[in-house]
Amino acid sequence: MQQAGLSSVEELSQKAGVSQWQIIRLRRGLARQMRVEILLYISQGLNISLVELLATFAPESVSSPEAGSSVEELQQEYQRLQTQMKQQQDSQLQEFERSSLEVLEAWLLQWPTVVYKVKQNSKLPAIKLLPLLRPIERLMQQWGVEAIASVGSEVPYNPQMHQLLEGTAQTGETVLVRYTGYRYRGQLLHRAKVSSLPQSQQ
Structure with a gap:
């Protein structure tokens, strides 16, 4: 945690996106009873690989001769989860973009016409443009x-x-x-x- 710049279990919990109870279980030596997905989140929160995490908290799972196949399976699971998380992040980003575009829809549809009319008539009062900025103001409010x-x-x-x-x-x-x-x-x-x-x- 110190190497990752984290000062408390609570801070690691927030960064990794897992409960503090899961981190306590890991520290109690229960890594082999935890879901690989949870271990992956914790390893990312600590900026280390899943294998490094297991080498620290469950060394028997990566050091014994018979552990070879299980390490390989873990690495495959790690890659699968990495791909799944990337897909989830992409999906969340697309959902965020869609919801933002819904708020900005009126502005998106009207702004190009406004720009065109301003170019045609440079004396158009600027105050008439202010209502078109309300969707952006609303979006800023939604974002806090x-x-x-x-x-x-x-x-x-x-x-x-x-x-x-x-x-x-x-x-x-x-x-x-x-x-x-x-x-x-x-x-x-x-x-x-x-x-x-x-x-x-x-």
Whole structure:
């Protein structure tokens, strides 16, 4: 776990996608009673091969003369599971793309026409384009992406959330948001870019 940069069973459990109970079973020497699929997930969580995992937790299964065929079977099972996992990942990615496209459908259908009309009439008011961006905003909401602050707003300066583009500001002083920042599921994705206000406005 240390070599894999993991500090706890809970962390390995999350990375491998298995329950902590399965990891405890492995540590208790019950590797031979566990499903190969679970062992494969744990080995991937530790960034080692399945054979390396077994050599550590069930050495008798890979070191004895009669173990040769079982190791070969394990390797075949390992390859089969690798292929199966790849297919599952591809399927999940396709499902993710399909659901995203469903949200963006209206935008996909209308945007090329909008681009064409703007090229034909450069004086077309830009405000008419804003409703077409709602599907993208809805998709961002579904993904858990939220804006830190809106452009043009005046907010207390927070160096953890804001990047100062120009001027100087102390924590808590009012600054102007020039470019919005984002959080993703509560974690900082991009800091909002801000500038200090003229002295007369502070």
